[in-house]
Amino acid sequence: MITARPVDLQPIFYPESIAIFGVTDTPDRVGYNILQSVLFGGFTGKVYPIHPRHQQVLGCKVYKSLADVPEPVDMAIICLNQFATIEALESCGRAGVKGVICNAGGYRETGEAGQTLERRLVDTAEKYGLPVIGPNTLGIINNDGNFYSTFYPLRLPPGKVSIISQSGGIGLNVIHMAIDEGLGINKFIGVGNCSNIGFADCLDYLENDDSTSVIGVYIEGTSDAGRFARTAGRVARKKPVVVYKAGRVMDADRFTQTHTGSSAGSFRLYRDILRQHGVFTVSSVSELVAACKALALQPLPEGNRVGILTHTAGPSVVMIDHLKPAGCIITALFDETISRVKRIIGSDDPPVVLKNPLDAAGLGFRGPIYGSLAEAMLQDKNVDLLLAVYCLHKNWELPAVELLAAHKRIQKPLIVNFVGNWLGCRQDQEFLQKAGVPLFTEPEKAAVAASALVHYGTRQKGGVCCDC
Amino acid sequence: MITARPVDLQPIFYPESIAIFGVTDTPDRVGYNILQSVLFGGFTGKVYPIHPRHQQVLGCKVYKSLADVPEPVDMAIICLNQFATIEALESCGRAGVKGVICNAGGYRETGEAGQTLERRLVDTAEKYGLPVIGPNTLGIINNDGNFYSTFYPLRLPPGKVSIISQSGGIGLNVIHMAIDEGLGINKFIGVGNCSNIGFADCLDYLENDDSTSVIGVYIEGTSDAGRFARTAGRVARKKPVVVYKAGRVMDADRFTQTHTGSSAGSFRLYRDILRQHGVFTVSSVSELVAACKALALQPLPEGNRVGILTHTAGPSVVMIDHLKPAGCIITALFDETISRVKRIIGSDDPPVVLKNPLDAAGLGFRGPIYGSLAEAMLQDKNVDLLLAVYCLHKNWELPAVELLAAHKRIQKPLIVNFVGNWLGCRQDQEFLQKAGVPLFTEPEKAAVAASALVHYGTRQKGGVCCDC
Numbered sequence: 037m038i039t040a041r042p043v044d045l046q047p048i049f050y051p052e053s054i055a056i057f058g059v060t061d062t063p064d065r066v067g068y069n070i071l072q073s074v075l076f077g078g079f080t081g082k083v084y085p086i087h088p089r090h091q092q093v094l095g096c097k098v099y100k101s102l103a104d105v106p107e108p109v110d111m112a113i114i115c116l117n118q119f120a121t122i123e124a125l126e127s128c129g130r131a132g133v134k135g136v137i138c139n140a141g142g143y144r145e146t147g148e149a150g151q152t153l154e155r156r157l158v159d160t161a162e163k164y165g166l167p168v169i170g171p172n173t174l175g176i177i178n179n180d181g182n183f184y185s186t187f188y189p190l191r192l193p194p195g196k197v198s199i200i201s202q203s204g205g206i207g208l209n210v211i212h213m214a215i216d217e218g219l220g221i222n223k224f225i226g227v228g229n230c231s232n233i234g235f236a237d238c239l240d241y242l243e244n245d246d247s248t249s250v251i252g253v254y255i256e257g258t259s260d261a262g263r264f265a266r267t268a269g270r271v272a273r274k275k276p277v278v279v280y281k282a283g284r285v286m287d288a289d290r291f292t293q294t295h296t297g298s299s300a301g302s303f304r305l306y307r308d309i310l311r312q313h314g315v316f317t318v319s320s321v322s323e324l325v326a327a328c329k330a331l332a333l334q335p336l337p338e339g340n341r342v343g344i345l346t347h348t349a350g351p352s353v354v355m356i357d358h359l360k361p362a363g364c365i366i367t368a369l370f371d372e373t374i375s376r377v378k379r380i381i382g383s384d385d386p387p388v389v390l391k392n393p394l395d396a397a398g399l400g401f402r403g404p405i406y407g408s409l410a411e412a413m414l415q416d417k418n419v420d421l422l423l424a425v426y427c428l429h430k431n432w433e434l435p436a437v438e439l440l441a442a443h444k445r446i447q448k449p450l451i452v453n454f455v456g457n458w459l460g461c462r463q464d465q466e467f468l469q470k471a472g473v474p475l476f477t478e479p480e481k482a483a484v485a486a487s488a489l490v491h492y493g494t495r496q497k498g499g500v501c502c503d504c
Numbered sequence: 505m506i507t508a509r510p511v512d513l514q515p516i517f518y519p520e521s522i523a524i525f526g527v528t529d530t531p532d533r534v535g536y537n538i539l540q541s542v543l544f545g546g547f548t549g550k551v552y553p554i555h556p557r558h559q560q561v562l563g564c565k566v567y568k569s570l571a572d573v574p575e576p577v578d579m580a581i582i583c584l585n586q587f588a589t590i591e592a593l594e595s596c597g598r599a600g601v602k603g604v605i606c607n608a609g610g611y612r613e614t615g616e617a618g619q620t621l622e623r624r625l626v627d628t629a630e631k632y633g634l635p636v637i638g639p640n641t642l643g644i645i646n647n648d649g650n651f652y653s654t655f656y657p658l659r660l661p662p663g664k665v666s667i668i669s670q671s672g673g674i675g676l677n678v679i680h681m682a683i684d685e686g687l688g689i690n691k692f693i694g695v696g697n698c699s700n701i702g703f704a705d706c707l708d709y710l711e712n713d714d715s716t717s718v719i720g721v722y723i724e725g726t727s728d729a730g731r732f733a734r735t736a737g738r739v740a741r742k743k744p745v746v747v748y749k750a751g752r753v754m755d756a757d758r759f760t761q762t763h764t765g766s767s768a769g770s771f772r773l774y775r776d777i778l779r780q781h782g783v784f785t786v787s788s789v790s791e792l793v794a795a796c797k798a799l800a801l802q803p804l805p806e807g808n809r810v811g812i813l814t815h816t817a818g819p820s821v822v823m824i825d826h827l828k829p830a831g832c833i834i835t836a837l838f839d840e841t842i843s844r845v846k847r848i849i850g851s852d853d854p855p856v857v858l859k860n861p862l863d864a865a866g867l868g869f870r871g872p873i874y875g876s877l878a879e880a881m882l883q884d885k886n887v888d889l890l891l892a893v894y895c896l897h898k899n900w901e902l903p904a905v906e907l908l909a910a911h912k913r914i915q916k917p918l919i920v921n922f923v924g925n926w927l928g929c930r931q932d933q934e935f936l937q938k939a940g941v942p943l944f945t946e947p948e949k950a951a952v953a954a955s956a957l958v959h960y961g962t963r964q965k966g967g968v969c970c971d972c
Contacts, residue, residue, distance in 0.1 A: 203818020
């Protein structure tokens with residue numbers, strides 16, 4: 037590990053000029069794909085591909101070596117094999133490059149010879165005080181600067197959530213699920229073997245990155261678990277951090293060693309320490325994305341008292357299964373709210389369940405009534421956050437406008453659980469999320485999203501603390 | 505409960521003529537929506553809407569009462585309030601109707617008066633030996649006979665999975681997720697309050713329903729948990745049953761009582777008893793759908809030894825987290841397979857992790873290589889089932905044809921985990937699933953799907969038993 041902290045990762049994420057080592061002209065090589073990714077992503081800085089034998093790739097002039105590049109570059113991406121990577125890193129250090137990404141695997145994760153090789157890589161990085169992401173990494177994305185340097189050419193909607201992932205594959209899973217969920221991504225960091233720059237360094241950097249408001253982490257294991265947990269806890273006091281820890285079982289543990297060379301460690305210990313540090317933890321990719329989405333879009337609630345409005349009960353049962361263990365209270369409604377509900381429905385003995393969850397049954401379809409009920413519940417002094425359940429129906433539309441109006445008037449967090457399929461919900465999801473209200477289509481996801489908001493709401497606003 | 509068992513539910517699912525009580529001409533009433541649903545679904549039998557004041561609704565002649573209907577009907581759907589429902593049920597009994605669905609709520613779930621009312625409903629049903637689905641139900645769907653009698657007009661792709669759900673909302677969630685997952689649904693039964701026909705009756709019926717090959721169950725609680733578990737266990741020896749038990753926490757328990765009037769009971773006790781009876785249990789709507797999809801599409805494996813082929817390690821780590829606790833073994837590969845892998849790649853020391861999971865890294869993109877590796881792993885005598893992970897990439901296509909060819913040659917179960925977004929994976933999902941290979945986009949889902957196959961494979965084929 038290099039000693040100066042925090043490490044300046046700015047040149048890696050916001051370079052004005054970059055060099056890419058190992059750019060060939062065939063699409064089954066990482067170098068080609070990274071150049072393609074940089075171009076496809078719309079990077080506006082200068083790009084200097086490097087390869088001893090090629091003249092031009094993807095319309096870009098190729099330079100024989102870093103020495104041939106006509107100006108100093110801010111950062112370099114090294115897409116060479118594990119041996120050549122170290123030589124290239126040395127040349128970057130000598131040339132005053134300010135940050136490097138090393139993609140190749142073949143280090144610690146492969147055994148003893150690889151460990152020795154990785155030690156040389158780290159020594160080289162430290163000799164020049166050169167921050168190195170990887171090795172054995174998918175790369176990074178800075179969507180705030182249109183800088184896509186993974187070997188998967190793609191573009192993402194803009195947003196405020198940044199992701200740190202030990203695995204490129206799970207990182208891609210998060211990215212694609214974010215696309216499906218309409219969640220904008222700010223930065224993506226594939227930390228790979230974490231041999232020079234680890235989770236804590238990335239958290240340090242994102243803590244002070246103004247364009248990041250929520251940080252999602254996928255971790256299998258790290259040699260510096262204590263620092264990771266402490267840093268995550270410190271950063272989480274400033275902006276929400278959500279951690280998905282994998283590698284629970286022994287076989288997975290053995291396998292993580294051949295993945296990024298880290299031991300996954302005791303799953304429960306990890307989770308408990310993270311929780312002690314006040315970090316919100318999740319158990320799947322979809323929970324990670326759900327929690328990050330809610331935290332990115334909604335204000336934090338004042339407390340842990342959750343209201344549920346629905347016209348079908350089952351989703352409430354499932355949500356309560358998740359909300360309660362996360363420390364949420366399914367609050368009682370004030371008599372005033374019950375009276376108001378009766379007035380809205382226009383009956384002193386309406387055919388609805390007059391408590392929380394408020395099950396409006398068949399009456400729940402009509403937009404103005406549903407919207408008024410949502411507003412009544414949001415206004416209840418016992419309710420800190422509202423979960424609104426609605427079912428996709430051929431004859432009705434999700435009262436998105438009414439829900440939004442209620443949310444804007446009362447200014448309390450609102451999460452919509454729309455029971456429907458992807459195509460049927462897509463338009464409402466876009467509309468609501470553009471206005472800051474997250475829409476989910478699974479009660480488990482909606483509940484985790486609410487739990488995440490309550491977790492950080494109760495921590496940051498001094499309300500009732502929850503168990504999660 | 506009626507005494508004759510098993511109850512003949514055939515007239516409810518395959519009627520030639522139906523009556524619908526309470527058909528009005530406004531789309532915010534259940535009766536209107538059910539008629540619409542029946543018509544939209546393409547029911548080819550005779551439909552007799554009943555209402556004392558309407559002449560015609562949705563192009564159908566409306567009859568003043570059941571007595572006015574010109575012929576005996578096989579079954580009736582009663583969309584009247586909780587009081588009028590009982591009178592209508594009485595008239596159905598007298599007229600020799602063979603099965604009834606009662607949609608209205610307002611019974612046991614609302615308190616003492618409702619309990620008395622529900623007792624009257626059950627007494628009426630028993631007096632005539634009349635099977636009654638509900639009350640307090642979304643209704644049923646028989647996609648095998650184009651009979652859609654819920655109040656949500658929709659159509660579903662055909663398939664072999666039938667769903668029994670205590671909640672209409674979760675039932676709809678399953679249905680919409682099935683649409684997203686490309687999973688065909690055969691029958692849907694909203695059991696509601698289960699006051700006359702319960703889970704066990706429905707399982708009995710589906711056990712002998714040739715068009716159903718897999719049964720998915722969402723249950724909150726039932727007064728007859730023992731019979732449910734025993735029946736589920738017995739049916740599961742004939743065709744796979746997957747159970748999602750909700751209502752884990754006390755608040756949820758209180759709420760389930762106002763939902764369908766059933767106490768959710770001890771979650772763990774339920775789950776353990778189901779497992780003792782050999783039933784596969786899951787923990788979310790998405791797991792329920794994933795398990796049912798794999799079981800509907802794939803043959804059962806001979807044992808619990810799972811192979812994983814990937815070109816990115818993270819998803820394997822996550823999958824192993826789920827596979828191991830479900831009793832799967834991440835098997836060692838035979839030396840013969842390792843040699844074959846080296847030959848396929850064309851190197852004696854290839855840059856891949858030469859064990860299970862087999863991480864082909866960058867080489868994993870090329871279709872012919874990926875397909876050959878999949879075939880080599882499937883052919884390994886230590887592998888009972890293969891999980892194949894592939895990442896969506898702008899320059900590559902999922903080697904669906906190659907995977908399918910390998911699967912067809914070796915005849916062992918195959919599950920694809922395609923790391924990608926919904927739109928990006930849709931076409932491959934359709935192609936593969938039409939040929940019987942399930943495709944998932946989340947490692948947790950793929951792992952649960954594999955676990956479900958292993959669970960029933962080891963039970964039904966006498967292989968090694970797993971813990972799940």
